[in-house]
Amino acid sequence: MKKFDVLIIGSGMGGLVCANILSREGYRVCMVERNKQLGGCLQIFVRDKVIFDSGVHYLGGLDQGQNLYQIFKWLGLMDQLQLERMDEAFDHIVLEGDDKIYEIAQGYDAFIQRLTRDFPEEGNAILKYCNTIREICDYFPMYRLQTEAGGKEKLEVMGISARIFIDQLTQNKKLRAVLAGNNMLYAGAGEQTPLYVHALILNSYMESAWRCVNGGSMITRVLAANIRANGSVILRKREVSQLIVEDGSVSHALLKDGTRIAANYFVSNTNPVNTFRMTETPLIRPVTRKRLENMKNTISSFIINIVFKPGCFPYVKHNYYYVRAGSEWNMEAYDEKEWPLGYALYMAPSKRTSEFADGMTIFAYMRYEEVLPWASSFNTVTSKQDRGLAYEKFKRRKAEKLLGKVEEKFPGIRNCIKTYYTSTPLSYRDYIGNDDGNLYGTVKDYRGPLAALVAPKTKVPNLFLTGQSLNLHGILGTAISGLITAAALMGKDDFIEKIRNA
Numbered sequence: 033m034k035k036f037d038v039l040i041i042g043s044g045m046g047g048l049v050c051a052n053i054l055s056r057e058g059y060r061v062c063m064v065e066r067n068k069q070l071g072g073c074l075q076i077f078v079r080d081k082v083i084f085d086s087g088v089h090y091l092g093g094l095d096q097g098q099n100l101y102q103i104f105k106w107l108g109l110m111d112q113l114q115l116e117r118m119d120e121a122f123d124h125i126v127l128e129g130d131d132k133i134y135e136i137a138q139g140y141d142a143f144i145q146r147l148t149r150d151f152p153e154e155g156n157a158i159l160k161y162c163n164t165i166r167e168i169c170d171y172f173p174m175y176r177l178q179t180e181a182g183g184k185e186k187l188e189v190m191g192i193s194a195r196i197f198i199d200q201l202t203q204n205k206k207l208r209a210v211l212a213g214n215n216m217l218y219a220g221a222g223e224q225t226p227l228y229v230h231a232l233i234l235n236s237y238m239e240s241a242w243r244c245v246n247g248g249s250m251i252t253r254v255l256a257a258n259i260r261a262n263g264s265v266i267l268r269k270r271e272v273s274q275l276i277v278e279d280g281s282v283s284h285a286l287l288k289d290g291t292r293i294a295a296n297y298f299v300s301n302t303n304p305v306n307t308f309r310m311t312e313t314p315l316i317r318p319v320t321r322k323r324l325e326n327m328k329n330t331i332s333s334f335i336i337n338i339v340f341k342p343g344c345f346p347y348v349k350h351n352y353y354y355v356r357a358g359s360e361w362n363m364e365a366y367d368e369k370e371w372p373l374g375y376a377l378y379m380a381p382s383k384r385t386s387e388f389a390d391g392m393t394i395f396a397y398m399r400y401e402e403v404l405p406w407a408s409s410f411n412t413v414t415s416k417q418d419r420g421l422a423y424e425k426f427k428r429r430k431a432e433k434l435l436g437k438v439e440e441k442f443p444g445i446r447n448c449i450k451t452y453y454t455s456t457p458l459s460y461r462d463y464i465g466n467d468d469g470n471l472y473g474t475v476k477d478y479r480g481p482l483a484a485l486v487a488p489k490t491k492v493p494n495l496f497l498t499g500q501s502l503n504l505h506g507i508l509g510t511a512i513s514g515l516i517t518a519a520a521l522m523g524k525d526d527f528i529e530k531i532r533n534a
């Protein structure tokens with residue numbers, strides 16, 4: 033049986049970052065990925081020569097000295113990526129029954145100036161919003177690439193509700209809706225979303241907002257190349273099915289094809305529930321397993337990827353978020369008739385993009401229960417299965433309904449469509465390897481912040497977790513998760529200073 037220092041299950045952003053640090057620090061890593069393409073949500077696909085991202089439409093914090101910039105620079109990514117800075121007003125919020133477009137801007141001064149222009153009576157509320165957002169971020173030292181929080185304890189702020197905070201800022205319902213308008217970024221739901229999740233995500237984009245030209249897969253390519261250059265190994269199209277515990281620690285991983293790989297440490301980048309399901313040991317107590325099994329996952333999505341006719345639909349360097357009046361905090365609670373209560377539009381930039389767009393992604397929520405009739409099917413490029421005619425009809429019906437909704441605000445869009453492709457919760461379930469195609473891992477809940485917290489260390493001394501269900505989702509959140517897990521495994525965090533000063 034082959035033996036490595038560390039075996040990493042899954043090649044999502046968290047796993048890739050963790051493997052980069054460990055292999056750079058001299059650990060011999062073996063990364064095992066079940067898909068043909070590495071990257072998890074960083075995977076891209078090409079339709080009619082247009083590159084579409086499956087889970088990275090824009091990134092924040094990439095201006096010199098900002099948090100993701102420093103991490104990417106240290107990882108050797110900054111001079112390899114082709115980035116496009118988005119417009120100053122990077123997110124345009126469109127509210128039902130209102131022809132005005134509200135702008136969320138990068139740069140705090142620009143953010144304040146644009147919102148105060150639209151809400152002149154609300155200057156104080158907007159200023160307070162910005163100050164609070166920045167202050168909350170200080171409670172999360174790794175977000176600031178610090179190892180100490182300077183006396184600030186994050187639990188003090190984890191119990192604050194995003195919705196209640198915004199509602200108490202202002203009586204102006206429109207401003208409230210605008211501040212929550214892009215909350216599909218973090219699956220914002222009124223009864224659960226903590227303010228810190230809103231703050232960490234929004235601050236990142238308000239610092240600076242960027243698109244990856246030709247998709248985010250260059251991130252995967254560079255990070256994978258680093259791992260190999262450091263003498264470590266990546267196995268694709270191989271799935272870990274069991275972690276075997278012997279004498280109080282994991283001795284080896286059993287792969288679906290029967291291969292056994294031994295290691296001193298194991299890091300799982302798949303979701304914590306699946307990790308514990310594949311690890312039979314009394315060290316993980318039934319109460320812990322039950323807590324994880326009962327954790328709610330974030331909602332899933334229905335996505336239309338459009339290929340445009342050439343020279344037809346204008347390319348813009350901003351996104352659109354549409355929200356139905358009064359629904360900004362409960363878009364998940366749609367019924368068939370009302371769906372969708374909101375959607376987002378993201379352009380797909382490529383090297384040849386000029387004033388017209390090649391492609392666009394329309395993103396709306398979809399609950400997993402809608403695709404239950406086809407739940408027993410499994411379809412990926414390497415394991416093809418036709419889900420059947422009824423599924424195709426279902427997707428077509430949903431797509432036409434969503435397009436109809438988008439057309440109300442963007443008349444003429446349909447005439448520019450050459451063709452479109454759709455994905456459902458089943459697509460994400462099958463490509464990411466979770467139960468329900470959830471968007472961002474487990475739900476963070478301000479009412480019980482500790483219960484929703486998953487630590488990188490487990491009760492099995494050499495088994496660690498990483499990825500979006502731990503600290504925060506998103507490329508920034510999972511990169512930080514990779515740093516935290518690597519620090520926990522090595523028992524040292526001196527590399528954080530190197531990243532800060534890279």
Ligand SMILES: Cc1cc2nc3c(=O)[nH]c(=O)nc-3n(C[C@H](O)[C@H](O)[C@H](O)COP(=O)(O)OP(=O)(O)OC[C@H]3O[C@@H](n4cnc5c(N)ncnc54)[C@H](O)[C@@H]3O)c2cc1C
Pocket residue numbers: 041042043044045046047064065066067070071072073074086087088089090091270271272273301302303333460463464465470471472498499500501505506507508510
């Ligand atoms: C529709 C959508 C849009 C998004 N948009 C953005 C955006 O614009 N900006 C942004 O920053 N973030 C965005 N995100 C979020 C971001 O992409 C994710 O939070 C992040 O990429 C998740 O990384 P992860 O480390 O948790 O790993 P994941 O991406 O969850 O990957 C886990 C990997 O583990 C593999 N795996 C699972 N089980 C096994 C096994 N048993 N054996 C081997 N391999 C296994 C899977 O195949 C997968 O490759 C978006 C997400 C979605 C779904």
